[in-house]
Amino acid sequence: MAEALDGTPPTVYLHIGAPKSGTTFLQGVLWNNTAALAEAGVLLPGGSFAAQVRGMRDLRGLEPEPGEPDADWHGAWDGLAAEVRASSARVAVISSEVISAVDPAGAARAVASLAPCEVHLVYSARDIAGLLPSEWQEYVKHRFHYDFDLWLREVVDGPRDQGAAEWFWKVHDIPEVIGRWAPHVPPERVHVLTVPRSGAPRDLLWRRFAALVGIDPDVADLSDVRSNASLSHTETELLRKINNAVGEEAPMWLYHRYVTNLFALEVLPGKGVPGRVGLPPARAEWAGKKAHELVEHIRAAGYDVAGDLDELLPPDTGGAAPAEPAAADIADAAAAGIVGLLDRIGALEREIEELRERNAGQRRELDALVEEMHRQRAEQQQTPLPKLMARELSERNPAVWKMRVGYWHLVERLRGVEQPDEDAPREEGPEGAEAAPEPPPVPVLSRRGDPR
Structure with missing residues (x-):
């Protein structure tokens, strides 16, 4: 520098x-x-x-x-x-x-x-x-x-x-x-x-x-x-209709993430009839x-x-006042916007599938490493005494218990096991613990049309 x-x-x-x-x-x-x-x-x-x-x-x-x-x-x-x-x-x-x-x-x-x-x-x-038409469009992009x-x-x-x-x-x-x-x-x-x-x-x-x-x-x-990205008059009118459909309970950060940043800035531009919003004479x-x-x-x-x-x-x-976009043009822009979103979904699904395949390969490598680790451990444990001592210590000492539980979870996750067996040691320890709370509901843009 x-x-x-x-x-x-x-x-x-x-x-x-x-x-x-x-x-x-x-x-x-x-x-x-x-x-x-x-x-x-x-x-x-x-x-x-x-x-x-x-x-x-x-x-x-x-x-x-x-x-x-x-x-x-x-x-x-x-x-x-x-x-x-x-x-x-x-x-x-x-x-x-x-x-x-x-x-x-x-x-x-x-x-x-x-x-x-x-x-x-x-x-x-x-x-x-x-500036005035451009700022109005920006307001529409912000609900x-x-x-x-x-x-x-x-x-x-x-x-x-x-x-x-x-x-x-x-x-x-x-x-x-x-x-x-x-x-x-x-x-x-x-x-x-x-x-x-x-x-x-x-x-x-x-x-x-x-x-x-x-x-x-x-x-x-x-x-x-x-x-x-600038929106045409038709595209802006479509976005206004979307804003009317967004539920009042939807937080602004969620609106910005999906409506403003994804749809209005990336998907919608170019989907409607060209023509900028003009200042009325x-x-x-x-x-x-x-x-x-x-x-x-x-x-x-x-x-x-x-x-x-x-x-x-x-x-x-000079010139006359700009004409309002036709309803049919707005509907066409909506259809094109939906297709654009479907294309995005398809691209994301392909990316997810690639990540799954990559993850599966990495999991196979990890499984092989775990298997080798167990083989080496079995060779070292010619007697059951170390295992018995570890179990007894874990039941007396909370810190050792947590280490044992952590090791067990690590091994099971590396193996790809979703749920532990009933007889496996639990993280709550000998004294038990309260169940984890239910996760909060996922925020959505609108509840209209939710399954009954």
Whole structure:
């Protein structure tokens, strides 16, 4: 790794968002090129994107849902910060689009925990006319089941502290978002990264990000990097119907695992009639006015701009309001989605069968080893005295009993025996123990249609 020449601590770039502004693409570039970036003196603390997500959750003070797996993120942010402070790297990058939602206390904690490192903010932004439909789709991917018009009424016309508006403006109102960091990060260390318009070179956003962080963009290989999958209007409407079918009792972590991450991001894209969700013409005037307000604020605040502020102004597309998807098209997308899921099931079954075959071969090898072990043991035990002594000791000494039971279970499991014989020694020992409790019910997305 290229180190800071004078031993100074790393310069830290917190890429705090915003959602739906190329963050998935940039994170893909970073995490697909960790070795090359490390050689260039760039540290990605935590060692994985998941570790940085846990740090973000800790920083925001989020609480896990009951039964949520891998939910121990307490202290995760402090772990990231400690790794940065101890590093000899030239630059450290932490990227999570929802760091933009931290409150003022979280912003203060983040900067203080990284001292004495110099902290910079990177906030990526896009034109609001394209952002609104994209954010509505993201809401649908997170279990929202209302249509675009209702969502727009909440975000544009409703109070900012209620409904969909609360989250949207918390992460997309540039003065408010950066204002929460203002007491700790001066304007010259705030970088607004504009998202290029459609049709621009695919690597342009990365080149802008690399330039402001001080990375040679050519050290990264972008060939395997994916952008966040976009859904067509038809596919989004199908997902809304699925959301209506998901039971209210299903936990969000389960929804994210199967509906968001599997179906919406991997299976559904491309299954429906093409055609993006467009901003209704009646909202175009408001979007243009709001975009000019945000651009003027960025100019007046003196933030560094990586890109072109004109890219934040909505293009003059004109046209009529987008048509609602036909019911037949939604049904066709559903059928194609089901086939896609069946293909996934088939692939998993083949993988399971391969694992079973591999496991069977390993079990045969283990059986041979156990048989050899017993043969050698029989040769050593010319008299029954050692066995009798072991049995007597195990009945008098709990520790020896546990060792004997553990050995017995090991041998039986290596042989592939599912249940012990009635006469075999039990783990509860001579005094017995309570039976194990019944396992908790497996969480499901919906109980509708369960066998009666």
